[in-house]
Amino acid sequence: MSSRHYIFPENSEPLRLSRRLVEGMIFGKDALPQYAGTRQRVVSVIVENEGTAPNRILDAQGAYWVFDAAGDIRKGLTRSTSDIMSATFNDSDNKGTVVALQPKLSKKRAEEEHRWVVGKAELDRIAADIWPKVKSDKMRSAQGVSVKRPPLTYDARHALDEATAICGRFRTQ
Template identity: 75%
Template sequence: MSSRHYLFPDDGEPLRLSKRLVEGLIFGKDALPQYAGTRQKVASIMLEMEGAKPQRILSAQGAYFVFDATGDIRRGLTRSAGDILNAAYSPSEANGTVVSLHSKLTKKRAEEEHRWTVGKNELDRIAADIWPKSSSDRLKSVQGVSAKRPPLTFDARLALDEATGDLWKIAHAIDELKEPSLKGFAYEARTRGEAFPEHRHLYQAIAQMADERLEIVRRRRVGKGVWYAVVDVIMWDDNRVGTNVGRYHEECSGKQAAVVAARKLLAEHAGDFAENITVEAEVLTDLEWHERLKSVGD
């Protein structure tokens, strides 16, 4: 299977959204300033493939992208996910068998505000782009603001996979060390980098990793400085694969204040808990928090 994405502006022809651009928008690495301050219809298409050739459209889902003043969609996505989640798990009547009229109306409003139905006209235009009969059938692509990355050749991908296959072992080994060992590890790594200049950049990198881990361990021991209380709302599918549908945080002064704030956030969002949704809390140093933002998107 493969997915395609299309933007349907109020005026003009639909436009293609590349997978790279959509992922960049979702994780805050790209933006569309040309649509700043607007609400745009986007269709996500799932295709059945045979090799590299699309065979048929399996499904089509319409959603709205709400762009802020800079062309960023993350706030709109967070609001959309929260509204749909709250509507999907709104309380039923006390007898447990009849869903209240209020619940039905809430779900209907959430769907109308954040979803739209991809009709025959839209599907016909998308199909013409996927299986063009002439050059005019091809739709133009939307351009984001991030630089286009160079193509990754098969040889480059193979070399990168081979070179980085066991990188996880480095972080795992460093995470197991205590403070005195981390100091010795970083010093020795830099010393070996001087002795083996052909690998000095690699030794410098693992020494820096040890330095960062040492600072986190020290801050966790001392408990002072800037800390963050974090609560994640995670939806789990049948295969126990989780999707983060909500993240709430509060900046605090010191670890104990972060623990108190985490308890408060847990209480505030306990209503999001459901059969397939967990509400999880943790406290992080500012170093861990900023690293978390880099890895999963703000």
């Protein structure tokens, strides 16, 4: 299985979010300043793979990401998580025959504020990106502000492999 993320801005084409970008935004190492001060719809998709090829979409969840003035999502994610957890695990006093409606209303309000239902149009667009029939079916990728780390050279990878092998020999002795 693998996960994929997509952002669906209000007045522009949807974009694919790389795993590196999403993790960078979650941990504060990356941002999307073009969305600063906005609330954007994001879809997280779980894909079943057969080998390295995607086989089918298992689940798709829609969420709203709130970007601060710098294009960072951490404060918005913290608030969203807090609201949803509070609403989900709200202890109600069910003493007697009166049923408390506040927990249900709180949960519904949190869901409406932080989640959205992924529709057929969005799923079709995501499916076209995963299994493109023509080149134009592939979505462009969003670009964050952090610089992608360059890949290791052959010599560097070889040196790391040798060091790992040597460390492995010391551990087994």
